Amino acid sequence: MPPSVTSETTAAPVLELRELRKTFAPRGLLARRRGVAVPAVDGIDLRLEQGSTTALVGESGSGKSTLARLILHLHKADSGEILFGGEQVQGLSERDFRRFRADVQMVFQNPLTSFDPMHTIGSSIKETMRLRPPAGDPDARVRELLEEAGLSARFADLRPRDVSGGELQRAGIARALSVTPKLVVMDEPTSALDMSIQGQVLELLARLQRDHDLTYLIVTHDLRTVRMVAERVVVMYLGQVVEEGPTHEVFDDPRHPYTRGLLYAHDLADRDAERDANVRIRGSLRYPTADERGCRLVGRCPLAVDRCREPQPLAETGPDRRARCWRGAQGPLDTAGA
Amino acid sequence: MTTETTPRERRTALRGLPGEPLLEVAGLEVATAAGVKLLHGMELAVPAGARVGIVGESGSGKSMTAAAVLGLLPDGVRATAGSVRLRDRELSGLPERELRAIRGREISIVYQNAVTSLNPLMPVGEQIARVCRTHTGVSKEAARERTVELLDRLGIADARSRANDYPHHFSGGMAQRVAIAMALICDPALLIADEPTTGLDATIQAQVLDVIDGSVREREAALLLISHDLGVIRAMCDHVAVVYAGELLEFGATEEVLGNPLSPYTAGLVRCLEPADGEIAYIPGRIPAPGTPRRGCVFAPRCEQATDSCRTRQPELSELRPHHWASCHHQ
Ligand SMILES: Nc1ncnc2c1ncn2[C@@H]1O[C@H](COP(=O)(O)OP(=O)(O)OP(=O)(O)O)[C@@H](O)[C@H]1O
Ligand SMILES: Nc1ncnc2c1ncn2[C@@H]1O[C@H](COP(=O)(O)OP(=O)(O)OP(=O)(O)O)[C@@H](O)[C@H]1O
Ligand code: SF4
Ligand SMILES: [Mg+2]
Ligand SMILES: [Mg+2]
Numbered sequence: 001m002p003p004s005v006t007s008e009t010t011a012a013p014v015l016e017l018r019e020l021r022k023t024f025a026p027r028g029l030l031a032r033r034r035g036v037a038v039p040a041v042d043g044i045d046l047r048l049e050q051g052s053t054t055a056l057v058g059e060s061g062s063g064k065s066t067l068a069r070l071i072l073h074l075h076k077a078d079s080g081e082i083l084f085g086g087e088q089v090q091g092l093s094e095r096d097f098r099r100f101r102a103d104v105q106m107v108f109q110n111p112l113t114s115f116d117p118m119h120t121i122g123s124s125i126k127e128t129m130r131l132r133p134p135a136g137d138p139d140a141r142v143r144e145l146l147e148e149a150g151l152s153a154r155f156a157d158l159r160p161r162d163v164s165g166g167e168l169q170r171a172g173i174a175r176a177l178s179v180t181p182k183l184v185v186m187d188e189p190t191s192a193l194d195m196s197i198q199g200q201v202l203e204l205l206a207r208l209q210r211d212h213d214l215t216y217l218i219v220t221h222d223l224r225t226v227r228m229v230a231e232r233v234v235v236m237y238l239g240q241v242v243e244e245g246p247t248h249e250v251f252d253d254p255r256h257p258y259t260r261g262l263l264y265a266h267d268l269a270d271r272d273a274e275r276d277a278n279v280r281i282r283g284s285l286r287y288p289t290a291d292e293r294g295c296r297l298v299g300r301c302p303l304a305v306d307r308c309r310e311p312q313p314l315a316e317t318g319p320d321r322r323a324r325c326w327r328g329a330q331g332p333l334d335t336a337g338a
Numbered sequence: 339m340t341t342e343t344t345p346r347e348r349r350t351a352l353r354g355l356p357g358e359p360l361l362e363v364a365g366l367e368v369a370t371a372a373g374v375k376l377l378h379g380m381e382l383a384v385p386a387g388a389r390v391g392i393v394g395e396s397g398s399g400k401s402m403t404a405a406a407v408l409g410l411l412p413d414g415v416r417a418t419a420g421s422v423r424l425r426d427r428e429l430s431g432l433p434e435r436e437l438r439a440i441r442g443r444e445i446s447i448v449y450q451n452a453v454t455s456l457n458p459l460m461p462v463g464e465q466i467a468r469v470c471r472t473h474t475g476v477s478k479e480a481a482r483e484r485t486v487e488l489l490d491r492l493g494i495a496d497a498r499s500r501a502n503d504y505p506h507h508f509s510g511g512m513a514q515r516v517a518i519a520m521a522l523i524c525d526p527a528l529l530i531a532d533e534p535t536t537g538l539d540a541t542i543q544a545q546v547l548d549v550i551d552g553s554v555r556e557r558e559a560a561l562l563l564i565s566h567d568l569g570v571i572r573a574m575c576d577h578v579a580v581v582y583a584g585e586l587l588e589f590g591a592t593e594e595v596l597g598n599p600l601s602p603y604t605a606g607l608v609r610c611l612e613p614a615d616g617e618i619a620y621i622p623g624r625i626p627a628p629g630t631p632r633r634g635c636v637f638a639p640r641c642e643q644a645t646d647s648c649r650t651r652q653p654e655l656s657e658l659r660p661h662h663w664a665s666c667h668h669q
Contacts, residue, residue, distance in 0.1 A: 060538055060539055196395055196606065202618050221540060265543070
């Protein structure tokens with residue numbers, strides 16, 4: 001729902017982003033001369049309701065991790081607002097900011113770089129727990145957390161290098177949950193996990209969500225996971241939201257060709273040449289130049305026509321649904337030629 | 339490495355596959371300095387030009403097997419028994435100098451968490467071009483051109499200018515593709531890719547798999563693809579090895595293994611792939627921690643079909659159907 005339509009009676013969302021922006025300056029002689037700055041996050045609005053799970057999907061390089069880092073205050077936004085529980089995060093006092101740091105936790109995309117290589121997994125978790133010390137014995141709590149994440153207690157004494165990729169990813173989840181946060185931002189939390197362990201981790205997350213009314217923002221490329229756990233999905237492309245809405249509606253009837261291409265690419269099996277030509281998104285991301293104001297997918301979209309070179313606003317495509325494509329705003333895409 | 343002096347005669351049980359054997363792993367055991375075994379007699383076969391997938395639960399020893407093949411086990415971890423053969427050459431026990439000549443030229447690898455294998459202090463284009471020159475001896479300019487072309491094929495926009503960027507300037511998935519480029523640029527006979535597309539979204543995943551597929555095909559190279567994603571394995575591999583707790587449980591043609599699994603563990607993995615609507619599917623229980631004493635079938639504690647004999651006698655890996663091996667008492 002766009003912020004302007006919010007009814008006064010609903011409680012403030014756990015997190016609200018308004019027109020958030022972050023651009024990385026061009027680097028290198030060639031880049032600077034041509035001025036290709038990277039608008040990694042380019043005017044994002046987002047609301048996360050308490051107790052909900054939202055999935056953030058989008059092509060590699062579309063700005064998902066940057067957005068996650070902005071929420072956690074690991075990057076400073078160029079402009080825009082971040083409200084947590086209705087309060088401006090930028091204006092928090094030091095004490096409140098400390099509370100914010102415990103309330104909002106992140107599971108990082110690359111677990112190997114997010115754990116201190118010199119410390120054991122147990123001491124890394126205890127370090128995070130200092131933000132909000134547990135009632136009982138911290139060591140016992142660490143063991144309990146590891147067990148919950150499907151790891152035995154012995155992992156507390158191992159260093160990041162001495163465990164497998166999927167084991168460290170689960171340790172990252174245990175660490176994030178160690179301070180009973182309110183919002184957990186997870187960047188590819190299950191990508192290195194096989195189907196069975198994925199299921200166990202997702203079940204754990206669902207249980208903790210029920211017990212503690214947690215809110216999740218899950219960045220993932222795994223649409224199967226999205227379908228299983230997220231009631232809402234937000235699709236990003238080149239720093240912008242191109243589609244958002246209830247997961248099953250978006251997946252059953254995608255209104256942006258990028259979303260449709262993503263769903264299609266996910267299904268590695270049933271390909272046929274005709275559908276391939278009409279649906280598949282080819283080529284790679286390209287940031288628009290200053291005089292290109294139209295749809296950012298134009299060069300890659302199988303449905304592109306002249307009209308697409310005009311600016312594309314995020315338009316309502318149904319109750320609680322929006323898409324940034326004039327075709328999608330008119331109706332289902334499949335009747336539009338695929 | 340090992341202190342054994344007798345040559346290791348042992349050959350893999352996975353014999354009789356069509357094609358010349360390229361890589362054979364037999365009875366491979368790997369243990370920590372404290373004597374905790376991480377691989378318990380691993381078996382694997384990759385015929386020349388074949389595409390073999392390895393699937394298995396997190397912590398089951400997939401990456402460790404790849405590391406042992408390359409002679410790149412982590413500090414404190416050693417191969418204690420078994421054989422790794424590349425064509426007719428025994429690799430286990432070879433001096434580091436000879437192994438180094440094999441790595442890169444004959445076998446190259448995309449590491450899991452490949453991003454951490456990039457040098458943070460050097461522009462990515464330069465890193466890839468260096469690897470290219472070391473292994474192929476082409477000129478600096480040619481190496482640079484090949485690098486840019488490969489990055490472009492892997493879907494890195496503006497590849498020529500982005501080649502000047504450092505790893506931390508890239509998104510997770512972009513850095514991963516840089517690491518893939520590094521492994522693909524040196525024309526190996528065997529490419530090992532450890533979870534090459536985890537963390538990549540579906541469109542890029544399809545594109546990266548296409549590039550891996552194309553370069554393997556072009557050079558008639560073999561591929562050993564480690565992935566927890568059965569969909570990827572199904573699309574890319576003609577054979578699949580299912581590993582569990584440091585052992586091979588099942589091996590055969592992909593369609594056959596996934597279509598008619600002989601091991602209940604494989605059957606469980608296949609079921610997890612397509613859960614009923616709104617359901618989260620998994621195999622209850624967890625993989626035994628390394629060092630847990632073993633008796634009987636290693637999967638028995640989690641297996642719905644386990645009987646007394648499963649809990650007391652270890653099943654042997656045998657060819658239960660033509661070119662389809664499994665170790666299970668109930669087949
Ligand atoms: N350096 C090490 N020292 C001791 N044990 C290790 C070391 N590295 C890994 N292990 C252990 O060896 C076992 C196999 O690890 P490996 O990395 O091969 O798993 P994997 O199958 O690749 O799992 P994943 O899918 O999570 O990457 C795991 O139990 C792991 O904890
Ligand atoms: N520290 C940085 N300096 C310069 N550019 C950066 C930096 N971090 C990210 N970028 C650029 O911003 C863009 C978005 O990156 P981001 O990491 O947010 O993507 P992502 O959607 O998380 O992708 P992935 O799925 O590959 O992880 C990319 O073009 C990336 O190169
Ligand atoms: S606006 Fe045009 S180019 Fe953009 S997604 Fe829609 S149809 Fe494709
Ligand atoms: Mg990312
Ligand atoms: Mg691994």
